Amino acid sequence: MKTTIVYVDGYNLYYGLLKGTKAKWLDLVAFSRALLRPDHDIVKVRYFTAPVKTYPYDAPAIERQNTYLQALGSLPEVEISLGFYSKNPTLLPAYEDRCKICDVPNNGLVRVVKLEEKRSDVNIATSMLMDAFNQRAESFVLVSGDTDFISPVTIVRKDFKKNVIVLNPHNRRSDLAKYASFYKDIPRELPLHCQLPDAVPVGLHGRIIHRPDPWR
Numbered sequence: 001m002k003t004t005i006v007y008v009d010g011y012n013l014y015y016g017l018l019k020g021t022k023a024k025w026l027d028l029v030a031f032s033r034a035l036l037r038p039d040h041d042i043v044k045v046r047y048f049t050a051p052v053k054t055y056p057y058d059a060p061a062i063e064r065q066n067t068y069l070q071a072l073g074s075l076p077e078v079e080i081s082l083g084f085y086s087k088n089p090t091l092l093p094a095y096e097d098r099c100k101i102c103d104v105p106n107n108g109l110v111r112v113v114k115l116e117e118k119r120s121d122v123n124i125a126t127s128m129l130m131d132a133f134n135q136r137a138e139s140f141v142l143v144s145g146d147t148d149f150i151s152p153v154t155i156v157r158k159d160f161k162k163n164v165i166v167l168n169p170h171n172r173r174s175d176l177a178k179y180a181s182f183y184k185d186i187p188r189e190l191p192l193h194c195q196l197p198d199a200v201p202v203g204l205h206g207r208i209i210h211r212p213d214p215w216r
Contacts (some may be wrong), residue, residue: 001039001040001057002039002040002041002043002138002139002163003041003136003137003139004042004137004138004140005043005045005046005131005139005141005185006042006044006046006064007124007128007140007144008045008047008048008140008144009047009048009121009126009142009143009144009145009146009149010048010050010118010120011049012127012143012145013144013169016095016168016169016171017186017188018191019171021191022215022216023191023192023195024068024199024213024215025195025196025212026191026194026195026196027079027194027195027196027198028045029042029045031194034190034193035141035167035184035190036141036165040141042077042138044078044136045075045078045079046127047072047078047079048122048124049065049069049082049083050082050083050120050125051065061195067209068208068212070093070200070209071196071202073202074201074202078186079122081123081127081209083120084121089213098130119160121149125152128142128153128156129152129155129156132160132162133160135137137162138162138163138164139162139163140162140163141164141165141166142164142166142176143186144169144176145166145169145170145172145174145176147175147176150176153179157179157181164180165183165184166181166182166184167184168183168185168186169186171185198211198216
């Protein structure tokens with residue numbers, strides 16, 4: 001058995017594979033096991049995300065995410081690392097305000113709020129490098145298609161001589177394939193087969209939390 005740590009880029013996973021589906025109540029441990037060979041002993045699944053800052057039309061998203069993080073926290077293999085969202089006003093071209101012929105935006109700008117996730121990429125890269133340096137596993141699995149991870153993937157593989165597997169949640173091939181020991185595009189239907197139970201006990205006192213209704 002090969003000791004294995006899985007690093008899940010929550011933002012990449014959500015926007016690459018889960019958004020718009022009924023598979024958001026995802027069991028990350030079962031999901032990871034389904035993607036790897038049986039000889040991988042998963043000692044840790046590190047999940048990197050940021051607390052949601054929503055637009056006014058979807059304030060319940062905060063509650064849904066909190067419920068999901070509690071459910072994930074009930075799995076002994078899972079460790080959650082939180083970044084943050086910046087919420088910045090800026091000026092951008094309106095979608096409708098474009099040239100009808102060449103699709104080039106004109107000078108019409110509208111004031112919008114732009115949400116950007118911060119720190120998660122740095123947290124993932126740092127965790128991979130520290131785990132490799134401290135010899136915490138033999139195999140390192142990255143669930144992301146983000147090419148910002150080319151450097152840590154290369155260092156962990158070449159300098160620390162570790163097996164690095166990249167599992168891409170997007171429906172387009174990632175350039176990370178060139179740098180990994182093994183690369184795989186995640187099957188689009190897989191998350192539906194790796195869901196947490198609808199009712200999950202959490203904490204020491206038997207409290208039960210439930211899958212959010214919009215995710216059913």
